Amino acid sequence: MFSALANSAPLKVAFIYVHPAGESGYSYTHDQARKYVEDVFGDKIEVTVVDSVPDGADVERVLMQLARAGHKLIFPTSFGYMNAVQKVARRYPKVIFEHASGYKQARNVGTYFDRIYEGRYLSGVIAGHMSKSKQAGYVAAYPIPEVIRGINAFTLGMRSVIPDATVNVVWVNSWYDPGKEREAADSLIQQGADVLAQHTNSPASIQAAEAAGVYAVGYHSDMSRFGKNAHLTAPMHLWNDFYVKRINQVLDGSWKPESVWAGFSENMTTLAPLNPAIPPKVVAHIESLKEKIKAGAFHPFTGPVLDQQGETRVPAGTVMNDDALSKMDFYVEGVQGKLPR
Missing domain, CATH: 3.40.50.2300 (Response regulator)
Structure with a gap:
């Protein structure tokens, strides 16, 4: 002391x-x-x-x-x-x-x-309910455990609704570069993503989604002012x-x-207000999941969790521990592409 x-x-x-x-x-x-x-x-x-x-x-x-x-x-x-x-x-x-x-x-x-992975998972659940193409795009900064954990949590949430959903990731190698972020977002939309997520700091992905008429999940703070129609929510x-x-x-x-x-x-993590376009049943489901997470009755990384190669990383009936969460260095099943090293 x-x-x-x-x-x-x-x-x-x-x-x-x-x-x-x-x-x-x-x-x-x-x-x-x-x-x-x-x-x-x-x-x-x-x-x-x-x-x-x-x-x-x-x-x-x-x-x-x-x-x-x-x-x-x-x-x-x-x-x-x-x-x-x-x-x-x-x-x-x-x-x-x-x-x-x-x-x-x-x-x-x-x-x-x-x-924040708790909010990431819930935003993935929302994405699963709102996506029609079964494809999401993810604009990411650097391949460190914190970012990889967020991608995986979002993917697990989305696939809890759409088991065969896929998530494409574009790495921009910057925490804040609106130009690169917008370019990455536009590219993901062109590839078929109808929901975007991000681990970057500008609202460029939200603006890209708004312009293209698709949905997006913000990050860090409520970004709805940059795309009131596109913005579903944001882990905050x-x-x-x-x-x-x-x-x-x-x-x-x-x-x-x-x-x-x-x-x-x-009270260190929350979700931004949900878009009114999200059906009431989905809102109720999200609130229920949030309460279960708060009570310790549910964990986003509850097994079985498989990686891209189909290897079991978290066995059924178990939860990934904090040490493994903090060192995460693999993509879960459903994430497309190769993780940069």
């Missing part, structure tokens, strides 16, 4: 985003939570935001500057920041780092993310409660490094 801070000065807190907060997407969700904690804590904290810091060499410099400037709690929010966080944390042992989506911890480094992050809890722990001296991975049951 870290010693309680002096009450005479505000706690200096910093947030680092991989791209601009904008009006939707991943950084937007963190920035909305940042605004929330500023309202909650008032003059007890002093907040700095640094955005548009791409994964790479510049991350270490930004982290060093913030640590030297007296920030005692830093939230680096991109997976690609991980090694820089570890390096700077060793140089500044009295600074606390909370790294979003990373898995490396240290005495002064905690990690956190939400079980809820960081508010987590940020309040961790800031309080730093303020009262009770903070210690943890690996937090929470979902529907802890």
Whole structure:
């Protein structure tokens, strides 16, 4: 645990985003939570935001500057920041780092993310009910376990409704590149996808779907304003409660490094409002599944789960454990194409 801070000065807190907060997407969700904690804590904290810091060499410099400037709690929010966080944390042992989506911890480094795959699965179920072509397209950023897990959860959800549904994936090798995302989305639609999903940050896929008259599932935040007809829903992050809890722990001296991975049951994951075009019976089914997930009565990766080669990865009657989930490196049955290595 870290010693309680002096009450005479505000706690200096910093947030680092991989791209601009904008009006939707991943950084937007963190920035909305940042605004929330500023309202909650008032003059007890002093907040700095640094955005548009791409994964790479510049991350270490930004982290060093913030640590030297007296920030005692830093939230680096991109997976690609991980090694820089570890390096700077060793140089500044009295600074606390909370790294979003990373898995490396240290005495002064905690990690956190939400079980967004829960929402991914439910969005796949919706896609299964709304698709006529039995084909979905998925615009993806990088082939890391977090992204692969989302693709697989969506596919399992879709195939729970349409057993022979297929999901085509296009990798854009960027978290945020509206041009590449739009090109990928258009290509998937041309290949026959009538529902799109994404693990990227811009609303380009939603806009492509709206223009083409097909459906789409957003990500990170509610993206319905970019395609009111196309947008079915979106798996969304809820960081508010987590940020309040961790800031309080730093303020009262009770903070210690943890690996937090929470979902529907802890109010860290949710779904955006459902499109009115979704039939009431489907809405009721989604609500029922959500409650079962919250209660621990259902898990999206419940066996049997087969990979593309037909090999059993999760036997019937069992659930994939967190270690296997965190290291996922295969496509489930139904995903088309070869996983990049």
